[in-house]
Amino acid sequence: MKGSDLLSIGELADRTGLSVSAIRFYEEKGLVHPARNSGGQRRFMRADIRRLSFALVAQEFGFTISEIASRLAQLPEGRAPNKADWSRMSREFRKHLDERIEKMTALRDKLDACIGCGCLSMKSCSLYNAGDAAARHGRGPRYLLGDAPDLASFDEDS
Amino acid sequence: MKGSDLLSIGELADRTGLSVSAIRFYEEKGLVHPARNSGGQRRFMRADIRRLSFALVAQEFGFTISEIASRLAQLPEGRAPNKADWSRMSREFRKHLDERIEKMTALRDKLDACIGCGCLSMKSCSLYNAGDAAARHGRGPRYLLGDAPDLASFDEDS
């Protein structure tokens, strides 16, 4: 396979640092769509190195496989994506990153305020209802760091 | 149970927005340590509302249950934690938050630089080896957004 511009799954694993099984799994999830040779073995394009590397970075940021698959789906399928394709996609990705960082920072600052004022008692804690600012996908609390329905709980024992 | 300063699991669920099953699960994981009444039912302290609320916030930030359990273990067990206990704990927690946000921001900025220069081709991409800056706990890629072992892959088709 050396010299070819198609990569076997093992070569791709070496190039990305991923395991072979993880790459198969990612294919199943739609992150890559390798061709097959006459013997049925996967043959990847060089551009797939970048797709998978992007996936790994995105995972660092807490994106799920299916979210990543959606982003990668924006890249052209037939031809290898070029700089413009990647830049466009990355720029969009960046927006989501910004949002995520912003939410984390906002939540941290609220926690910070709570530590600063020493309250944590919900009478004036800004973390109460901070949930509006935090991206709580799916399951989540109705009250954060608080006990709003009854305002007497903490100050008694302090 | 009304009027008592001990809460049933259902009351705690109402106050935190958690499900009853989740609270039982969290007990199993050591986030709370409720007493039992004569009939074997769980009786929670008011302070447990805060413990669980903290757990929920921490989960937003991407901490695992066991990490959260470790943090909560720093609070006094016998007596209800007071403001000073919570502040001390939160302050420590805040450090971890800062680190996490910093790492995300650093990684984003590297991605940003890549978009800016339009490279994404690994010859000078700063996301390559960005892994040093990114907290990759456990499994992780050896190469990020790149294909260092062979520097010719992207520029051909662009």
Added chain:
DNA sequence: TCTTGACCTCAAGTATACTTGAGGAACTAT
């Protein structure tokens, strides 16, 4: 007292993200 809702335990199921293993075919080098 009796009924109904809340609670109990324990086992199993769900989703995400993979890994591991069995049994077998393909590829590559000598």
Added chain:
DNA sequence: ATAGTTCCTCAAGTATACTTGAGGTCAAGA
């Protein structure tokens, strides 16, 4: 040609974070 490595599929296992269900007990109001 043949050995050794790599690849294939499919099923099952792992860890995290819970939920759901079965079968049964407890508590609180009428």
